[in-house]
Amino acid sequence: MTPSALAALVNHQVRLAARPVGLPTPADWQFSTEPVAEPAEGGVLVQVLALSLDPAMRGWMNEGKSYIAPVGIGEVMRAGGVGRVIASRHPGFAVGDMVSGGPGVQEYWHAAADQLARIDLRLGSLTQWLNVLGMPGMTGYFGLMDVGQPQPGETLVVSGAAGAVGQTVGQLARIKGCRVVGIAGGPAKCEWVVRELGFDACIDYKAGSVKDGLKQHCPQGVDIYFDNVGGDILDDVLARIRRRARIVICGAISQYNNTTPVQGPKNYLSLLVNRARMEGIVVFDYAARYPHAVAELAGYLKDGRMKSREDVVPGGVAAFPAALPRLFTGENFGKLVLQVADV
């Protein structure tokens, strides 16, 4: 793109205006516009095509120590995304290259080469690169394989089963020989994970007692629980774990918008009785092994053993404030993606 063509572009951005109390509201965001400069020597200019909306974003909006610094007030909101190189002053990237990285909630991104990964659309679609081949897929892959350590014949339960991480975890566990039981909200999601993704069963937490559902669908108990939700459901599963069970703590979406303290698992002593383990996972630790996981998961997508579902919200960055809360109300069905530009 020529300098004069760049000069015609305007970068629309969404910035954090305030630290939310409870569910984020429109008042927590502010919009800004900036001209789009040429990339500096060694830099790359990316047009953002789609952004990943993730439960973890809620944590990034809070003050305080975590595995990553909080987003500052007035800063462009942090977000993963995919885009197209539209100008490059780095020999490793050419105009037209498709890339993924962390552009934030904006339309154009000045990236350093080491912040970008090239993506191959033969391995998966653009939105799959934000889902099974992206951060949620990597989280599911390493959380399951490294922390969960599935063995054939074991029973795995995953909450948020129709969500981005859950769909990868459940299908991968099935491929690894586990009996797989999902927990999801509503009949549509439950039906989808059973019929389309091949889960053995799914418990609709909105329809009845998760405890009863676990009793019915995990009569021998639970060997691996991949937890995306926390709260009461974590306690219900803790009450049914087997000896030497592994509980992968990936998230606790039920607690992220609390205005009261986090609900600790009152059944945690089940870990003692059952000599079980509860362990946290942060995907960034596995960055060196992403290519291996991407290759394996792309193979499953190609041979049909794995499917994916993305819930793509149109409307560009302006739609971000209204789209994000859908994660916490469970309105999304599949990996929530914000479409920023036409491909």
Add this chain to the structure above:
Amino acid sequence: MTPSALAALVNHQVRLAARPVGLPTPADWQFSTEPVAEPAEGGVLVQVLALSLDPAMRGWMNEGKSYIAPVGIGEVMRAGGVGRVIASRHPGFAVGDMVSGGPGVQEYWHAAADQLARIDLRLGSLTQWLNVLGMPGMTGYFGLMDVGQPQPGETLVVSGAAGAVGQTVGQLARIKGCRVVGIAGGPAKCEWVVRELGFDACIDYKAGSVKDGLKQHCPQGVDIYFDNVGGDILDDVLARIRRRARIVICGAISQYNNTTPVQGPKNYLSLLVNRARMEGIVVFDYAARYPHAVAELAGYLKDGRMKSREDVVPGGVAAFPAALPRLFTGENFGKLVLQVADV
């Protein structure tokens, strides 16, 4: 002992009369007496000399599924102990042999040979065989070595530091090269673990904020937390764990007499942020390796690198109902032992 001598003996027993609500009271127990029969063919008769009083006993008094069946109403209360063989119809045991096992709260015990282990008083005293060389020592040894996996230079925190498990864990961690910080109740216990046992520091939870104490004594954070108490202290430590920390869930004495639900650790998401692990331990799983641990720990006792302290309550089985609650009020100082007969 001759049949006629046996006939002169009376076995005093303490049986569970009711399932306690909160702290056990005298009304939860009943006393019984039985004549002492000759051992059956293949059996061994043991005179109980001392009994181990353990926090776990409180759990055995509750109904419900656990790692071991509850004690039935009307049954002799379960207890570990040490004693002397006074009659034997098994070739493996002779009159005069000193043994350990699970006699229950009574003065005489008809044991099968496979319920007994011979103990060697050259390796440790009778009460040490209920402490560092007994179940608490084994719990501390395998909980620390197998689950905690201490590395030289790491910081270990142990609660119930002056108790039976705590004293073994702290000293063993020191021997393995860790910086060791105890948590105990009152200045006497804290002073003892620092001056006598060589802990680097001890936080008196009765004197002030555990949180502040951890900040002061673990400025770099906590690599291993060996938890005997649960409750608020578990949350305080969770807030200060380091990356890849291991939390050994051995017990939760603060919660055993609750009449409300167990207090779950509201800071459990620190496991996620820190990629840390919380894992339960039940000592029975390591039975095959007890001899190895006993040999190692007895070596430390002999060369002076390890000390032990037992709090021996006199009065025989009649003193049991009043002695047990001392564990939960923290009145005991060291491993609580009930002396049943003179050695």
